Amino acid sequence: xxxxxxxxxxxxxxxxxxxxxxxxxxxxxxxxxxxxxxxxxxxxxxxxxxxxxxxxxxxxxxxxxxxxxxxxxxxxxxxxxxxxxxxxxxxxxxxxxxxxxxxxxxxxxxxxxxxxxxxxxxxxxxxxxxxxxxxxxxxxxxxxxxxxxxxxxxxxxxxxxxxxxxxxxxxxxxxxxxxxxxxxxxxxxxxxxxxxxxxxxxxxxxxxxxxxxxxxxxxxxxxxxxxxxxxxxxxxxxxxxxxxxxxxxxxxxxxxxxxxxxxxxxxxxxxxxxxxxxxxxxxxxxxxxxxxxxxxxxxxxxxxxxxxxxxxxxxxxxxxxxxxxxxxxxxxxxxxxxxxxxxxxxxxxxxxxxxxxxxxxxxx
Amino acid sequence: xxxxxxxxxxxxxxxxxxxxxxxxxxxxxxxxxxxxxxxxxxxxxxxxxxxxxxxxxxxxxxxxxxxxxxxxxxxxxxxxxxxxxxxxxxxxxxxxxxxxxxxxxxxxxxxxxxxxxxxxxxxxxxxxxxxxxxxxxxxxxxxxxxxxxxxxxxxxxxxxxxxxxxxxxxxxxxxxxxxxxxxxxxxxxxxxxxxxxxxxxxxxxxxxxxxxxxxxxxxxxxxxxxxxxxxxxxxxxxxxxxxxxxxxxxxxxxxxxxxxxxxxxxxxxxxxxxxxxxxxxxxxxxxxxxxxxxxxxxxxxxxxxxxxxxxxxxxxxxxxxxxxxxxxxxxxxxxxxxxxxxxxxxxxxxxxxxxxxxxxxxxxxxxxxxxxxxxxxxxxxxxxxxxxxxxxx
Numbered sequence: 001x002x003x004x005x006x007x008x009x010x011x012x013x014x015x016x017x018x019x020x021x022x023x024x025x026x027x028x029x030x031x032x033x034x035x036x037x038x039x040x041x042x043x044x045x046x047x048x049x050x051x052x053x054x055x056x057x058x059x060x061x062x063x064x065x066x067x068x069x070x071x072x073x074x075x076x077x078x079x080x081x082x083x084x085x086x087x088x089x090x091x092x093x094x095x096x097x098x099x100x101x102x103x104x105x106x107x108x109x110x111x112x113x114x115x116x117x118x119x120x121x122x123x124x125x126x127x128x129x130x131x132x133x134x135x136x137x138x139x140x141x142x143x144x145x146x147x148x149x150x151x152x153x154x155x156x157x158x159x160x161x162x163x164x165x166x167x168x169x170x171x172x173x174x175x176x177x178x179x180x181x182x183x184x185x186x187x188x189x190x191x192x193x194x195x196x197x198x199x200x201x202x203x204x205x206x207x208x209x210x211x212x213x214x215x216x217x218x219x220x221x222x223x224x225x226x227x228x229x230x231x232x233x234x235x236x237x238x239x240x241x242x243x244x245x246x247x248x249x250x251x252x253x254x255x256x257x258x259x260x261x262x263x264x265x266x267x268x269x270x271x272x273x274x275x276x277x278x279x280x281x282x283x284x285x286x287x288x289x290x291x292x293x294x295x296x297x298x299x300x301x302x303x304x305x306x307x308x309x310x311x312x313x314x315x316x317x318x319x320x321x322x323x324x325x326x327x328x329x330x331x332x333x334x335x336x337x338x339x340x341x342x343x344x345x346x347x348x349x350x351x352x353x354x355x356x357x358x359x360x361x362x363x364x
Numbered sequence: 365x366x367x368x369x370x371x372x373x374x375x376x377x378x379x380x381x382x383x384x385x386x387x388x389x390x391x392x393x394x395x396x397x398x399x400x401x402x403x404x405x406x407x408x409x410x411x412x413x414x415x416x417x418x419x420x421x422x423x424x425x426x427x428x429x430x431x432x433x434x435x436x437x438x439x440x441x442x443x444x445x446x447x448x449x450x451x452x453x454x455x456x457x458x459x460x461x462x463x464x465x466x467x468x469x470x471x472x473x474x475x476x477x478x479x480x481x482x483x484x485x486x487x488x489x490x491x492x493x494x495x496x497x498x499x500x501x502x503x504x505x506x507x508x509x510x511x512x513x514x515x516x517x518x519x520x521x522x523x524x525x526x527x528x529x530x531x532x533x534x535x536x537x538x539x540x541x542x543x544x545x546x547x548x549x550x551x552x553x554x555x556x557x558x559x560x561x562x563x564x565x566x567x568x569x570x571x572x573x574x575x576x577x578x579x580x581x582x583x584x585x586x587x588x589x590x591x592x593x594x595x596x597x598x599x600x601x602x603x604x605x606x607x608x609x610x611x612x613x614x615x616x617x618x619x620x621x622x623x624x625x626x627x628x629x630x631x632x633x634x635x636x637x638x639x640x641x642x643x644x645x646x647x648x649x650x651x652x653x654x655x656x657x658x659x660x661x662x663x664x665x666x667x668x669x670x671x672x673x674x675x676x677x678x679x680x681x682x683x684x685x686x687x688x689x690x691x692x693x694x695x696x697x698x699x700x701x702x703x704x705x706x707x708x709x710x711x712x713x714x715x716x717x718x719x720x721x722x723x724x725x726x727x728x729x730x731x732x733x734x735x736x737x738x739x740x741x742x743x744x745x746x747x748x749x750x751x752x753x754x755x756x757x
Contacts, residue, residue: 041481099612105469106515115475115551123409123554131555132618132742136467136515141743144614150626153612153745154523157467157515159496165512172530177365178610178633194469196478197489250456251508353499355511 003174004364006232006240007086008307009078009185012225012295013049016077018085021294021304022311025319028336030209030294032221035195046195047205049223049296053077059089060146067129068142071107071189075139076146078185078226083147086230086240098151098179099140102166102186104159104299106136109191139187151179160275161249162186163302164349164357168247174233181237185228186303198222202272210293212269213327215276223296227303229310238364241310245344245362253282253348253356263342263360264289264318264334266305268349270297278350280329289334293322302349306359309345313363316340367637369752370529371594371601374445374587376437376543377695379682380416380580384440389699392681392707393727399566399578399683405550413562415548416580416683426487428495430466433583433688434545438501441541441585446599449505455593458509458537459498460528461585462520462544463687466497467513470551497545501585509537515687518651519610519741520544521584522690522749526608528588538593543585544691552686553579559618561655567684569652569677569709570659570723572716577653580683584691586698601754603698606734607640609633613744619657624665626746627738631669634736634748645673645750646732647706649697651740652677652723653684654711658740660718667720674730676723680710690739694749697737701753705729 010017013031014024024030034045053073056065059080065073079099083089114130132138137155144153152173156166163186170184202220211219231244269279270292295304312318320336327333343363350356375385380398382388399414423432438459442452469492477484494500498513510531514520521544528542546552556562556579563575588605611629613621620627635642648670650662654677666675678696685692700706709723733753740746 038478038481040483103515106467108469111468111470112475114555115470115472116479118554119472119476119479123407123550123557126554126558128555128558128560131558134468134470134555135464135517135742137517137741137743137745138617140516141612141617141745144612144744145616148614150612150614150629152610153516153743154527154610155515157496157513158498158511159467159493161511165510168510168536169512169527172527172534172536175534176367176530193475193478197469197474197486200484200486201489249510251502251511353503355499 001175001233003171003244004232004238004240005229005242005244005310006237007082007230008310009081009085009228010307011051011077012304013223014294016052016055017081021307024294025291025308028320028322030322035190037192037196037199046199047221048190048195049221051225069107069110069133071109071187072139072142074189074226075101075143075185075187078228079143079183082183082228082230094147094149096151096180097149098173098182099143099149099153100166100170100182100184101140101155102162103136103155103157104162104188105194106157107134107138108194109189110134112191112193160299161351161355161357162299164247164249164359167359168249170231171244171247174231180234182231183228184231185226186300187226188224188298188300190222190224195222210271211323211326212271212290212292213323215269215280216328218273220271220297223298225295225300227300227307240364242313242361242364246360248358250356251354263344263346264340266309266345266347268302268305270301272297275350275352284330286332287334288331289318291322302347302357305347309347309361312340313345313361366639367533369604369606370532371589372586372603372605372698373589373599373601374441375602375695375698376440376444377584377692378418378433378436379582379685379692380418381681385695385699392678395708397681397710402548404548407550409557411564413557413564414566414578416578417548418581426491428466428491429547430463430545431495431497431500433547434461434497435501435504437543437583437585438541441587445587455538456509457507458531458540459502459507460512460524460540460542461497462514462524462691463497464517464546465549465552466545467515472550501541516745517742518686518689519739519745519747520687522739522747523610525586525694525749529605529608532588532590538590540588541585542588544688545583546581546686546688548579548581563654566711567654567680568711569654569680570719571712572714574654574656574659576655577684580685582682582685582688582692584688584695586694603701603754604752605749606752607634607637607750610747615744618742620661620740622661624661626744627665627740628669630746630748634750640734640750642670644732644734645670645736646730647735648673648675649693649737650675650677651738652679663720674724674728676706676709693737697735697751701735701751
């Protein structure tokens with residue numbers, strides 16, 4: 001059975017939608033701003049990739065968005081953009097549409113707002129609205145509600161390993177016929193306390209931009225965003241970006257496992273020094289690319305990687321390395337404008353606990 | 365599409381009813397239940413709502429209690445399955461766990477310190493980051509197969525088992541540990557109180573005077589095993605996963621769809637997995653939270669789709685254990701299939717004419733070999749699994 005990526009919906013530091021992502025990939029220019037925090041009571045502006053959800057008003061009436069928090073807005077925007085990109089926005093029949101969301105941290109802004117509600121005013125004043133929206137599956141639920149998607153609906157949270165795990169679930173649902181189409185997406189929200197925890201763990205960034213292929217140094221920048229794909233198993237829907245050929249997850253990626261020959265290998269290296277060495281070890285590969293510098297170190301990153309891979313397969317060309325091709329291990333970094341040459345691109349993400357996710361996309 | 369049954373060869377659980385499956389079964393068949401105001405945390409809320417705490421369980425430092433509960437259940441399930449570490453090392457073993465709080469970056473102490481302009485202790489956040497429930501189990505046993513934590517609110521445990529069965533059928537792994545875990549804490553305690561769906565008294569699922577749920581905490585794990593591995597070690601199954609269905613209400617964040625359409629779809633899908641006739645269902649371990657709306661919708665759907673089938677809620681013995689609920693109820697369902705009887709639905713006294721039926725009020729024997737366990741969740745998720753007695757499926 002073939003699974004086709006029919007549409008892509010993205011929102012991140014680079015902008016909103018496939019075109020703005022494509023433009024950012026072509027230019028190799030990331031665009032980070034800041035998130036405002038407090039450190040021991042003092043204000044602090046931490047560099048961060050922020051996403052803008054204002055385009056959501058093109059799809060959902062303002063009134064319906066009143067009680068929807070930023071986390072769910074990010075998810076909704078990604079979902080609607082993917083449907084729009086697939087030309088299926090007007091297709092109101094979503095009874096066989098499944099929804100699978102990957103999120104590392106969930107609706108953290110609302111979770112902290114809920115805690116604030118009883119810290120500030122006592123236990124009896126805990127906010128029911130914040131509590132109801134703080135559950136990890138709130139974005140998936142809001143997407144299902146607003147789209148009328150009555151198929152299966154699931155949210156996976158495996159921190160930096162959430163995306164390949166969730167994609168594996170989406171793939172199984174389609175293979176087993178539990179859904180005809182699945183809206184698969186990753187959502188990560190940057191809230192104040194998450195930003196603060198990041199700052200405490202990693203300190204203030206030393207470098208202005210990310211250099212993820214310099215694996216021996218720390219260059220991660222925090223960010224948020226949503227990356228969605230509309231997947232279809234229908235025979236009549238074969239004209240999309242590419243096909244999802246394989247998803248493998250597990251622990252202990254052995255050297256030589258990456259049996260992708262001359263295929264372009266897209267690395268999820270994201271400037272975190274503690275995981276950099278693992279990428280350098282397994283990815284000594286003829287041809288690699290890495291675009292996380294355009295959308296941050298985020299558990300949603302591997303989903304943006306898949307969107308980039310799908311765009312490359314469809315356009316049959318590579319994008320330039322955002323950090324200028326600097327790499328501290330033995331590999332050939334693809335430059336912009338090269339022909340893809342092969343019919344597949346594989347995307348590799350690694351986690352600190354020796355976990356891996358390998359996703360292979362194939363040209364239609 | 366129909367699916368081959370998947371063998372369940374090991375069961376493990378811990379909850380307020382007991383620290384092992386045997387303890388739990390003895391306790392619930394004795395009718396014992398002891399909900400009481402929380403001891404592990406305090407609250408300045410004027411009402412002290414009862415909960416189902418596990419009294420004699422301590423998590424190791426640096427690990428969330430949620431993950432420790434899951435790990436405890438996993439150890440029991442692996443021992444029950446007779447799986448030794450050396451043999452497991454030769455297999456691709458996956459872990460799929462459901463939870464609600466096990467992945468949440470929510471630590472009240474950290475928040476209070478931050479808001480006060482102090483320097484919060486980062487070990488609080490690092491503990492959460494190290495305690496993903498599925499990852500903890502995989503790390504403890506050195507498993508290298510797929511590893512997923514499902515966060516579908518109260519259907520998480522049921523969904524984890526359904527997904528793990530798909531892993532086995534598709535060959536993604538040889539063995540899967542599947543289940544759920546969740547701990548009691550102030551955040552969920554105050555959250556459910558704020559939603560006005562907590563009962564000030566011991567919960568009364570399906571009773572006319574029900575006022576809501578009592579929270580509980582639990583860990584529960586099932587060992588799902590491929591036929592290839594089972595034939596190598598000639599292991600008898602305890603039960604079989606026959607069906608799984610899941611559908612979304614797409615209706616409301618916290619309330620079930622009044623017509624029960626999502627639950628009906630989930631039941632229909634689960635039955636279709638093995639072309640199971642509804643009349644062959646021996647009993648239903650219902651979600652049965654004791655909230656007015658859940659019990660109304662659920663009983664009406666059961667009356668329509670599985671008329672006359674005995675049903676119960678075991679939440680009267682365990683409390684609502686959120687992400688662990690579907691898993692612990694699946695474990696109880698498998699154990700009851702072996703015993704050929706189900707306990708009384710604790711807390712039920714007076715029928716509610718608004719409901720589609722009444723649960724069993726005493727220990728009830730049955731002749732059938734197939735049972736259904738269902739979960740309804742925030743976000744509109746409805747998930748159902750169907751289990752078959754070993755040797756009969």
